[in-house]
Amino acid sequence: MNTVFISTVTLFPKIFKDIFSYSIIGRAQKRGLVNFYLIDIRDFAIGSYKTVDDKPYGGGKGMIIRVDVVHKAIMQAKINYREHLKQNNKSSVNCQLKINYRIKEKIILMDPKGKTYSQKKAFELSKLDHLILVCGHYEGIDARINKYIDESISIGDYILTGGEIPAMVIVDSVCRLVSGVLSEEAIKNESFSTSFTHEEPQFTRPYEYEKMKVPEVLLSGNHQKITIWKKKKQKKIN
Incomplete structure (x- = not known):
């Protein structure tokens, strides 16, 4: 039974810790069915002032999170997962094959302009090896971040302060669909399923x-x- 890894790239990692430790999600983590990485964008801040954002070119309100900072955080999430594979796989040959060719991995940006999230998408994401959720804040992330993501997702037609709450929604809905977290009968009978x-x-x-x-x-x-x-x-x- 494969473990699903979920990496969350955020400016506010502390707010996720309780979410990851309670109820079904907490039990899934204790059983080794789901593992979580929290990547703090501030760890990749620029310069002596540890800058993660700046004023928008062309003028406008608020601050924009820098693309270089977020890209480095995403790359760190990928490195963390691959290092885990190396450390926990007994067969170095099979591990290297998976690292090079077979990792089912997606980078998802939390974005109100993205495609509306659905149970069908939750099923799809629950089959991945590694899911990376990228949370914006302030007035969002420099648009060039789109080069480094696979998909943008919205949880509805309304504006939130940041991408952390949408990421929590995705984590909760995906974890309960990971093989072994709930019984097959429970998933079959549950609302929205099948x-x-x-x-x-x-x-x-x-x-x-x-x-x-x-x-x-x-x-x-x-x-x-x-x-x-x-x-x-x-x-x-x-």
């Missing part, structure tokens, strides 16, 4: 609350009727 539908409404005790009752069919014990009801209540994703 058929890409919204899950049916679900109920628990009390049976009645403020005159709202649980649908009788769910109490009937008739599994065929319950299955039919659930399928009717599920909604296809457009």
Whole structure:
């Protein structure tokens, strides 16, 4: 069973540490199914003043993160992963083959102008060996960064302070789909999975609350009727 590595390139690595240690994600990491690298963009700052950003050419508001700084951070993420392979693979020949030819790796930029994220994309990313998430901040990253990324992703048509929250969304949605994190049955039955539908409404005790009752069919014990009801209540994703 392969381990999926997720590297996050960010100005604020500390805010990810709790996210990576709780619930399903934390358990997946302890079991060795997922590993995380946090790459601090500030480690690659320029000059004695440790600069990571500058004023935009042509004028404009805010500050732009420098392309050279972010590119170096991305390259460090790649180096970290390849060093891990060398240290943990018993067969140096097979390891070198994977390093040179077979690494399934993607560099994703968190960008409100990117393609809208979906469960289908989460499945795709969960099959990678190494996923690198690049988080912008301030007024974004110098546009020349696009030369060094594979894809831009947005989590919706709204503006956030930075790419850290979108990256957390992707980490959470990808980790639960990594082989071995959840049971195959859980993934199959989960909302959006396989058929890409919204899950049916679900109920628990009390049976009645403020005159709202649980649908009788769910109490009937008739599994065929319950299955039919659930399928009717599920909604296809457009």
